[in-house]
Every structure is written in structure tokens, then in C-alpha cells.
Amino acid sequence: MNHTPVEGFSKMSKEGKIEWLVNEYLNGSEQAIQTLKQYWNEDLELQRLHDEFSENTLSNFYMPFGFAPNFLIDGELMCIPMAIEESSVVAAASKAAKFWIDRGGFKTQVLSKVKLGHVHFMFEGDKEKLDRFFLETLLAKLFKDTDPITKNMQARGGGILNLKLVDKTSEIENYYQIHAEFDTVDSMGANFINSCLEQFAQTLKREVYESDVFTNEEKESLQIVMCILSNFTPECIVRAEVSCKVEDLAEGNVSSEEFIEKFTRAVRIAEVEPYRATTHNKGIMNGVDAVVIATGNDFRAVEACAHAYASKDGRYSSLTHCEVKEGVFRFWLDLPIALGTVGGLTSLHPLVKLALQVLGSPNAEKLMGIVAVAGLAQNFAALRSLVTTGIQQGHMKMHLMNILNQLEATDEERAYFVNYFKDKTVSHHAVIDEFCRLRGVNSVEELKKN
Known part of the structure; x- marks a missing residue:
């Protein structure tokens, strides 16, 4: 089907946009219109609020919003909000929390909280001359010209740290x-940083043009390329860790010595093998992203930063590490992460506000620790499963439920299948075959007809 470009889409009403979309791409389907509208909020003010979060909003895209209880973090018992659609993440985090609650819980420490931004520019003149000019003339002007922008941030204890x-x-x-290095206190600080950077660029250009230090050719060669914060924040780091006596790790049929050997070996593989490290770190980010989204922060920035940091030594590697010293097992995560608890969605989205309230209205530093703990817990749970029972046991239980939901199984049928697969391997094919046998049909197509 050939489609034609649309003019003025953003200026259309919501109904007009839906009508155009459905007619142009969905064959005029009334079901498509119903699907889009069934997720609208009946509270018109709340729906308007959601519409204004982004552009060309036609509906709301829901994600499961769950909670993982029993997290003992720095001596405080917490229940962590998690927004994620992937099966078993919340359950795994909760299981890890319960495991560590009697073994000292999680400890966190903010190692540094410097955020970065850059004015990127081109200059064809004398390097030494530019360097002296920066130190002797420009530096003071850069601070002075941004005083109006930084005044409120400085009052809160932040501002520009270094240039x-x-x-x-x-x-x-x-x-x-x-x-440029910044401390943005409890805000993520993107708008603040970018405003400072744009002023730096204006000051740079003005001061170079007005200076007698540079030739006309050098002045004309100055070109501002762009002014933008960096989402790579290797000096905005939080550490989350757990530790206990080696003998406290024994559980079931697995001795503490066997567990330690398998667990540390799994971590070591992720440290040296990028193929494994990618999946290993993805598991960490399952926990991290879920809390970041639930608290109204930018999970894309967090993801980009984490993976850049994992490559900082020239090879992609694990973000978590472990060791055994003097009979004590220690497992930790150093996570570079820039978060905010004021501004953005934190004061607008009702569920974000609720999530932060459940967490005790944390400041940015405390939230950094909570997020890192979620990532560490998720990684511990995944590794523990991998080296003992295997990762598929928990995943396939959720996979079974997803298949049964697609088949619109009754409660009685769900109970039957949970019992049926207790000692069998769950696969899509096996579930379909048994479901068809149970219903007395030969195929899924017959099920749909009935």
C-alpha cells in the first residue's frame, strides 16, 4: 500500500490524528480506533497531563507497575517500585532482597556526583595563545556570565565545579x-547544564572577537559546533554491595564452597568475555531501568552511560565484581548514574510521585543508591539461578502464563497447566498441543473458530 506524506499533523486534533492514522495505515479499522481509545483515562485532566508529556500523543502505553519488598538498604527496610514488562524481574529482585535481609542487607555509597557538559568548537589559531587566553581572561568571564543561571543552583549547594x-x-x-563539571544536587540537571553551556559559547565567541590577542584570521576561524551535556558521567558513581560470611551462602543441596566457586567463576567470565558481559549487564539494567522508569528518570541516558562505563578500559566488561577475603564473600556494583528527584516527571506524573513517596521522598544521592541496589539484586538473583537451578525455571513459568493468556485459558485450565508442567519442560509447542487436546480440537485455528 502506498502512503502519502501528511501536512500539519501536529496541528490536527487528537481525533483528527487518529482518523488520519487509521485510514492511512490501518484500513479504517474501527477496532484500531477502539484499541487506541480504550487506554484513555476517564479523568480528562489526567489524560491532558499525559498528552502533554510528549508530542502527537494518541493514547497511553501501559507497563506493569510493581513493587519488590523486603529490601534492607543501609539499615532501612524499603519497598522498591519497578515499571517493567519483562517476566520474572520483580520476582527475582524480591527473592534476592529476601535472601540478603538476614545477611546484613545492602550497603550503598555515593563515590562521586560530578556531571559533565561540553562546548565543542573549532579554532585554527595558535594553541598556546588560546590556552593562555583561556586561563588568564576567559575562565573568570565564563563564571561571571553564568551567575544569573547558577544563582539558584548555588543556593541549593550545587553549581559549576570546574572548567x-x-x-x-x-x-x-x-x-x-x-x-565543564557540575553538581546539580537533586535535579538531573539537563536544562541547567545546557543553559550554562550555551552561555559559555556566547562568552567564548564574544571574548575572542573583542580581544587584541588574536588576529582577524584566528577570530574568523572560531566556530561553535555544539553545546550539550554528556550522558557519560564516569565521575557520578554510586556503589551498592552485599557481603556475608562464606558459610552463610549454603542453601539447600548447594554447599557454600560450591556456590562460591560457581558464582565467582560466572562473574569472572563476565569480566573477561564481552559476549557474556553484554547479557550479564543487561540483567543488571533490568533492575536499574525498572526503578529509573518508575521514578520518572531518563532510562535511555542511564543505559548509554552504563554501557559506555563498561567499556572504559578498552573492552566491554562486567559492571559487577566479587571477591572472597578472610572468609567473607563480597559482591558489588559500581554504577555511573545521573538521576533527579525534582523537576521533570517527578512532580507531574501521579505514579512517579507515589513511587517516590513509597521510597520516603529520597534526595538524588539516596535514589542513586536504591537504583544501584535494584541492579545488584537482579544480577545476584540471575547469577544464583544460572549456577544452581538454571535461569529457565522461573522464566518459563511466566512464559507459560503468557501463552495461556494468549489462548484465553480459564482459571481451571491455568491450574491444570501449572500442575501439568511441574515436571515437564515448558515450550510453546508443548503448551499448544496439550491445550488443543484438553479442548478437544486439532489446532489453534479451530480454537479461534470456536
């Missing part, structure tokens, strides 16, 4: 940066 000129000409000809 430096970075010579990148060995990598790209004539390329330099103003490298």
Missing part, C-alpha cells in the same frame, strides 16, 4: 572543548 580547555586536535584537526 577547563581540552585540546582534541590530535583526534580531529582544529577541534577543542570547554569541558
